[in-house]
Amino acid sequence: MKFIVQTLTQDIARAFKSIYDYDCPLENISFQSTKKEFEGTHTFVVFPYTKALGKKPAEIAEQIGQYLLQSNSNLKAYNVVQGFLNLSFKTQVWLNELSKMVKNNNFGNLPWHGEKIMVEYSSPNTNKPLHLGHLRNNFLGYSVSKILQAAGYDVIKSNVVNDRGIHICKSMLAYQQFGRNETPQEAGVKGDRLVGDYYVKYDQVFKEQVQTQKASLKAQNPSLTDEQLNEKAAKEAPIFLQAQKMLQEWEKGNPEVIALWQKMNGWVYEGFEQTYKTIGVSFDKFYYESETYLLGKDLIKQGLENNIFFQKSDGSVWIDLSQDGLDEKLVLRADGTSVYITQDLGTADLKFEQFGMNKSVYVVGNEQDYHFQVLFLILKKLGRAYAEGLFHLSYGMVELPSGRMKSREGTVVDADDLVHEMRQVAAERTAELGKIEDFSESERQDLYGQLALGALKYYLLRVDPKKKMMFNPEESIDFQGNTGVYLQYTHAKICAIIRKAQQLNIQLLRAENIEQLATVEIELLSLLAQYQGTVKEAAQSYSPALIANYGYELARLYSRFYAELSIFGETDDDKRALRVAISYKVGQVLKHALSLLGIESPERM
């Protein structure tokens, strides 16, 4: 199709030249897809040229249409609506196009171009289990990796695990005080859940202590405001002081603390591994902040020498970004220890040294927009060549009908629980329909997982990543309409058709003597031909939503095709074969698109 559109583009330029003696650069000529109400698949908009040509839009469109019809042998007809020139291709063009697509088993994968890109995602804290917000992150990261791969990149999926810091010490401390050495096995829960429970426990105790502390502070300092009292009490809560102490011990390498840390992190990793496996995501490279948190200090020294940073009298190091519309930002504490951005600077260098990638994507929530703006800007100022290729894939928060999720208020939707519930719904619906009575138990279980995750992933990925989204539990378990299950169902239906076609021994690509295609057939072929462009666009904009929406549109159009036209009831052998071939290709593209979303395509369901 690409080539055919190219010839059309050239012919339009020639038309401009020959009719109006107007030189139009090829890159200024482009097409839109024709709206459904009108005949044709490609539309050329002439409005932008009316000024230069001094003619009315409809007149220009008419003249160019005539010129094209004579000069371009692929063209069948044109029609003009105001300034819109709608073009239709000959049947043979579509038949050739279909034949090419069917023969191309690599359809949807763009040529490898040798650029390397790292996608960092997931990056969990090791103090609590994964929740719904992490799911959006993980699904996005995984899907973007797949899309980039399909678009011809070498992709490295990385995960920077936040396994150290005061928050980790909090759950350790609560476990130490209240845990009685219980193990996940003894407690009968996943390791990440157990550790998360102690993080919650810490918070309970902390809150109680703040209240007590506040009361005694108030008695001593009646003049303080409520806010001041809260702040002071929080800083003086015994358990908080203990947590701070523990962090210091951890940094000193106190064997007891380290041993506890290793034990508890080990539990969390086991839990995460299990969750990652069930939700179907994976990584090529793990970084641990406990190993990277000291990085970046050399960079600070360098920046000081080059006067990019400056030092205050207390020894702390800063960068002044006020020229760039931002603030002054601390990059190293007065005591010489790192802050968050210090290690991010160092880690950026480390990643680049190890992989030498051209681009690097950070899949991180939009709460950290400012942080990444600063991080990238500093790296540019430090003259890092790779800084140009850095991108923050900033995604919006997932909200519940009851509002934003808050771990402290217990409104968090746990990832494992959610997947479990979805599986049950999938099992119920499947049982109601009774189409897989001959499946073995393990085949059933596989199917439930595929449907559950298909529904969940599609639900979270179909929305533009940049936008915040609403997670409505009732809607998410809906398997009708614009859902992942709908795409899977359409694919499975097509598989049934292909099975039957094989039984009937129908050849996909026979010499087709077809004079005219049905409108819905042309629409389908045209949409299929757009798939590779969609993949490219999705890669450029890092947006799985484009793939999801394309897939839905394709499934919907196919469903209409299926309802309007009979396949096996068609008596003309050529037409019957054609419809099977179209079905086959639609099935393949659906499967490919779903795989880019990290969703599996069962052949029966």
Place this chain on the structure above:
RNA sequence: GGACCCGUAGCUCAAUGGAUUAGAGCAUCUCACUACGGAUGAGAAGGUUGAAGGUUCGAGUCCUUCCGAGUUCACCA
């Protein structure tokens, strides 16, 4: 307060780099094949695209102001 982001049908979302009559799904109502998978299809109803200006042949999209929601502005991560 500064910065950033968002506001489209009752609800959830689409709408290429500006373009013909702003499209889907859910929910509501109606209809459909003793044909290939009804987890489906067709139709009805539902909109002053938060408001007001501006630029343009043309604005949901760009610019300005206002209103409303959110995020962020730690020697936390």
